[in-house]
Amino acid sequence: MSPAHSRLPVVLVAGLHAAVRRAAVDELLLASPGAQVLHHDLSTARDGVVRASVWDAAGTTRTHETPLVNDCACCALREDLVPELLRLADSGICSLAVVELWDSVEPKAMAEVVVGTPVGDRHSGAVLDVVGVVTAVDPELLLSSLGCGDDLAEHGLAAAPSDERTVADTLARQLEYANVLALAASEFPDPADLALLGQLHSTARRVTVGEGGLAAAARGGFDVRAAAERQHPACALLPQEADEHGVATVVWHRTRPFHPARLYAALEDLTCAAARSRGRFWLADRPDTLLMWDAAGGALCVEEAGPWLAALPDAAWELVPPARRVAAALDWHPDHGDRAQHLTFTSPGLDRDGLLRALEGCLLTDAEYAAGPESWQHLPHAFDDLLAPVR
Template identity: 35%
Template sequence: MTDPRPRVTVLAGFSSAATAAAARVLLLADPALLLLAHDLSGVREGVVRRSVRDAARVLENAQTRLVHGCVSCTLREDVLPALVRLARERPGRDIVLALPSVVEPEALAAACAASTEVSEAVRFDSFVTVVEAATFLDDLSSIERLRDRGLHSSANDRRRVADVVSRQVEFADTLLVWDRPGNDAFAAGRVDSLLHRLAPWAVHVRVGSTPSINVTALAASLRHRGRHDPGVPGILARAMCGFPIGIHDPEGEYGVNAMLFRSRRPFHPERLHDALASVAGEALRGRGQAWIASQPDTVIGWESAGGGIVLGGLGRWLAALSEDRRHEASGLRRLAADVDWDPYYGDRQTVLSLVGLGLDVPRTTRLLTACLLDDGELSTGEEAWRHLPDPFAGLLAPATAESD
């Protein structure tokens, strides 16, 4: 049977200009399409401006005052209700949702997945991240925080520019690279190589390298593709659920390379703590899961970008749960654990993906390997591990996107 719910194409991207250009192309290609966009320039004062338009005219231009000014409040109090309302008031018209530059698409997807009202009103077709080729590498390698550029959404928004850019790319099922005519071929190849290693699961589309754009062809490459799979977990949970988290390509191309690091052995907490700055400094981006001997029950989410690194709790390993509680985990996670279960470690393992420019893969591998428990430490057993000196004690509570 035909699904009557409007299809939603989500446009994300750190370059507001490139995202807006992509939205204009989609409107030109389909006069019935609706564009929903939000201006967050006043969000820290609790004010958000919402606009709805099609190719011909502006249909809505309204201001909303939030209880608390932040990204999560904007999603909950305005973006989601607006999607539901448009689907009901203008049935049969698909929607393009253009996210503000500092909003991460995974946050939107999580909020929508938790809302029965949203899932009954609309269906998400694709999550497209628009990448402006000219500024991408500078943003990905930036050590600035959003606050340094006046882009922070709330007082406790400590995210780095590189954090947001990385997450926007990694969650996408489609990457639209917006280039400029006459751009250097090596620079274009480097951007493409970085994107492939950051999100090897995404479809890549490139435009803008010529003076004209085929509007119809571009729209056809982005819409009605059904690329979004709500069953695929977010980037930090991918390895736990059996999904690939990156590629191992030490040689690389255009100066871009990548590595995967896997280990069943846990990290020694002190040695890992001492090595974090070096590991974060080696790679443009690191992500994955880890475990440390002193906290053997906790799955640790690992993210590094912009020279900083964030470790946060992702819950408990299935091996640390009683048999009657393992059903609380998703079916995908239980299946992945069963397939790869270790008689001694259970589902505990470290899986890290690192992407860089000229990343020294042998050195980084040696550095991480030296942080693991050696044979003598391993032989003392789990109870002894719990008493190792632990610089991370009390610091691995689950992290939220805005407070990283």
């Protein structure tokens, strides 16, 4: 293949646990002849720049600085990432690009940047191919990190002044997007830590750093579109019921809407009931809107995630991705279509019975349900402060 049409495999390595992340990067570099590492250090953003470094097995080969974009370090990273990777591809000597993402950078956005620039829009004809996404994690730090509701800014990890993410939700998304989890080596790993990791992302391949096998796992192939669908609340591949070593996952599925005021009153208790919870839900006063539930570390994000398919005209279904249609078909109800509650809760020491009682108590009662959709529109619009007001 000529340099003008070269293909450069790219592996992204993410993770808040910097020591194990760097160990994973070092292993990939040493196990892959011709590999080079690209890293953007966002900690220099306070000086108005992001510092990029490229190195190979022999040491650092090149550094440069790129200015912030819109006062956002992560935006500067996005602007600089593809040109740097294309430069490596055009060099003709790089066999694998290992992108070590800075602590709080989430791999989903970076993977989509790498594959999202058409070849025709580039000066280079190189093809960038994301072949793996690795999240490095220390199981001994997993529970404390997942329980940390602090803003990233409190730990010097915010990517922009407007970055309101927390330590917990950032780590959760880093873990759940990757297809490989690189674990810190431990002589006596705690089975509960490993159980928690497995229940958060049961389909990821787990490899212990330093034991070999990481390079092969990291280059096993990655589908960026499928990974995004796996995280989208409408068709997410959610965890399955589990209970091992004191760690449990509860999957709750119902085809009756929530009473908005009762659910709103229970949000704090439900959010704090588990280390991690996520999924999709249906409010009685918002019959057309699929809502996302995303909670970690005692903090909850509720957002509109588009319409339920049952609210769309038939002609619009052809515009919906196949994975979304499949997910809707699995939830389909003769009266409500795909409208449903589908939430999962994962945590050590999970109070299953108490959680289920709290959730069931938030649904419409038999009398409220029997009153019908027109009546539901007159229920208190309790979520107007979190979402756009009901029209």
